[in-house]
Amino acid sequence: MRAVLHHGLRDVRVATVPDPVLIEPTDALVRVTLACICGSDLWPYRNPTSPDEPRRIGHEFVGVVEQVGPQVRTLAVGDLVIAPFMYSCGECEFCLAGLQTSCVRGGFYGAEDVGGGQGERVRVPLADGTLVSAPVGQDDPRLPALLTLSDVMATGHHAAVNAGVGPGAHVAVIGDGAVGLCGVLAARRLGAERILLLSSHEDRAAIGRAFGATDVVAERGDAAVQAVLALGDGRGVPHVMECVGMQGSWDTALGIVRAGGSIGYVGVPNGVHEGLDLSRIFRRNVTIAGGVAPARAYLPELLTDVLDGTIDPSPVFDLELPLEQAPQGYAAMDERRATKVLLRP
Amino acid sequence: MRAVLHHGLRDVRVATVPDPVLIEPTDALVRVTLACICGSDLWPYRNPTSPDEPRRIGHEFVGVVEQVGPQVRTLAVGDLVIAPFMYSCGECEFCLAGLQTSCVRGGFYGAEDVGGGQGERVRVPLADGTLVSAPVGQDDPRLPALLTLSDVMATGHHAAVNAGVGPGAHVAVIGDGAVGLCGVLAARRLGAERILLLSSHEDRAAIGRAFGATDVVAERGDAAVQAVLALGDGRGVPHVMECVGMQGSWDTALGIVRAGGSIGYVGVPNGVHEGLDLSRIFRRNVTIAGGVAPARAYLPELLTDVLDGTIDPSPVFDLELPLEQAPQGYAAMDERRATKVLLRP
Structure with missing residues (x-):
């Protein structure tokens, strides 16, 4: 064969x-x-x-x-x-x-x-x-x-579940690959009210919108963090779905997550070399949950x-x-x- | 004054x-x-x-x-x-x-x-x-x-809550300082069935036993990991309470936590310099939760x-x-x- x-x-x-x-x-x-x-x-x-x-x-x-x-x-x-x-x-x-x-x-x-x-x-x-x-x-x-x-759909769902997404949730999805896009769909299916998709590719953002993204943030890096914070009250998003697994995407996740919030992560962390700085989550009681779906x-x-x-x-x-x-x-x-x-x- | x-x-x-x-x-x-x-x-x-x-x-x-x-x-x-x-x-x-x-x-x-x-x-x-x-x-x-x-009692309780401790739980507590000892008491209060305390100080271990620890592991480092695994089925403990905040205590926590388990952490991570290696938790869906109580x-x-x-x-x-x-x-x-x-x- x-x-x-x-x-x-x-x-x-x-x-x-x-x-x-x-x-x-x-x-x-x-x-x-x-x-x-x-x-x-x-x-x-x-x-x-x-x-x-x-x-x-x-x-x-x-x-x-x-x-x-x-x-x-x-x-x-x-x-x-x-x-x-x-x-x-x-x-x-x-x-x-x-x-x-x-x-x-x-x-x-x-x-x-x-x-x-x-x-x-x-x-x-x-x-x-x-x-x-x-x-x-x-x-x-x-x-x-x-x-x-x-x-990919199961993995996007896993990110949503581990980010604690439920009815009325405010969510940010990092990653506009297939998993991130499915994550948007999963978040909407679980009843999220507001879904921010971080995407700098218009074709992918369009799929994200069709899947339920209410806002698309096209900035990258620190500018993306500032843009996400500016879309809310400046204190971040309680439910963050990390669907990439790179150093930059984790930096963004840590930058936009709200105190007491959760990062549901499913991106294989092959591109994360520095290790997660616990001091960035300790003071604010951020939960890190997820893994292989x-x-x-x-x-x-x-x-x-x-x-x-x-x-x-x-x-x-x-x-x-x-x-x-x-x-x-x-x-x-x-x-x-x-x-x-x-x-x- | x-x-x-x-x-x-x-x-x-x-x-x-x-x-x-x-x-x-x-x-x-x-x-x-x-x-x-x-x-x-x-x-x-x-x-x-x-x-x-x-x-x-x-x-x-x-x-x-x-x-x-x-x-x-x-x-x-x-x-x-x-x-x-x-x-x-x-x-x-x-x-x-x-x-x-x-x-x-x-x-x-x-x-x-x-x-x-x-x-x-x-x-x-x-x-x-x-x-x-x-x-x-x-x-x-x-x-x-x-x-x-x-x-300290509130902080030990926070570790237990974030480790997901409930009735019948099998728990490991890392740290025999006041917070770790209170963590033992908190785990027992929440109904834990088996509570392993990692303690190499007999006087502190005695308090831990009085607070409800069912087992005390006196080894340190890799030997502690092996000892904890040997006390169970070799696959680790589902609820781990990290009450120290040092590199070594985190290494132990990651070494003994069971797949699908949670590390509830409250040790101020002043002594953790390397950052959390996400590849150690991704494959096994380990949750990291906690922070300042x-x-x-x-x-x-x-x-x-x-x-x-x-x-x-x-x-x-x-x-x-x-x-x-x-x-x-x-x-x-x-x-x-x-x-x-x-x-x-």
Whole structure:
């Protein structure tokens, strides 16, 4: 079958790899209907250090179950399924607590003998605990929206939950990538009254407005902090969603958060080198919460809302390519010519 | 009147200073019955940089109202009052939200024209919003216990609240100073089932056990982390209370906190120089919450429990001195010969 392999710095290629097979009795084989490229895939893509050998990549996909192991109980061949970006058992303490990303048996796609999501087929471990069926056909127009539940919409929701967003909340969203934009949609869904989106790209800001942003702040750095403060009473915003993971975005978050407020953060902190200065949060009782999003925990409720049309996160996809053109998709996201790229095997 | 003045590095002196007078119509003058030395008073005491001129110091006291300004409505001359370690208006958004430490009109004792708490009398600004009356006489044996509500007991409680401690919780308390010990008491009061106290001082550990610690870990550094992990299932403790504010104590906190857990922190981060490494909390969804404790918010409920005997934090005081001997009290705490020192004017 065909799949994307990461070779090194700005070097991904589509190649023929062995078809996956069932290994564990709890596995399922999924034929990928739709996959996509994640902002976090750009971290290895931009890393000057090459892997020892080309590695499978990708962790967001929807597809059709082709085979199930003998211990799989809740899935049947032919089911259309959504794969959260990590697999998890569904039975351990952490899974039961809704923190499937800390599952004691779980893990990432594209590691060891688990293939990446950017390919024609994926062996999904712990299929019962991992995959979520959706009552739709493989040509359903809502498939791109459902695909966002693999990661970006769930991650935006995680930022909102951890920022303490609820009805009437005043919120600032830092980051106009797919996660930040989904964060706007998540905040609106949770009842936020005022949603400031920090975005200096007009095309992305437009999606943000459509998703519910009430204000867009185009400034950057200190000017962004001043602009956000000026939009309120000068004391900052109680609910800040950090959806970037860079030093500058954290500086902004700390600059705009209100005393007693919360920063819900989901940006992989690969670009944060200085460490969080506790003295900036101690005096003002700022809470820092978040991390890698347990997409599996949020999938059922978000799925319901996608199916009934309450939310449609699919506008975050602004480029669709066949799987064979994945390298062009990576380049487009790397060069910020695309927000998020769909890949169709 | 007599009061403690901070002159410089390990140099505090008791001197005669002008009696305070009412300045604002919302002031009260309080004759101090009992004061004490805080671990945070040791930060300036140990600071090689001297203040430009000798400064009043101290922020924990109970006393008797001697005079009130014409706009004070809730206090009367003769009331026995407890002073939280910051003053606050009681009316602004932050005060109403229970975050009096961020009061827009509030501030610290020992700054500008507000005297320190280690003296015979204090002008208390915003008296209605700040002071809490207790229905006891000035010779009541519970006065030391009530004095802890000024700061250390309220601060230990803040750590517990921010660590998410509730009935049945498994908790680790880092720090066997007065705040850490009060944190143990607060965790037990909130219903914690298992309370690990990290303490390498047997006398302090004994107080911790009396306050409710179920286990004491005497190791330090990495050995402490391993010991805590070994006491459980190896995956750490969900509720960690950081009551020190040093690099080493934060390293321990990050090493023992369970995935999905919370670090409630109240140690003034004066000894944390590296900044919090977000990559250590991102993957495991660890929440960091806390800061300077709104003692005023917690005072009424804790006061009730002290008065009815539910809690008695007074064992944290292990040395009592007359105000004139405050320098000896500072030295005793600096040299760890005393946990917390009472000063009686």
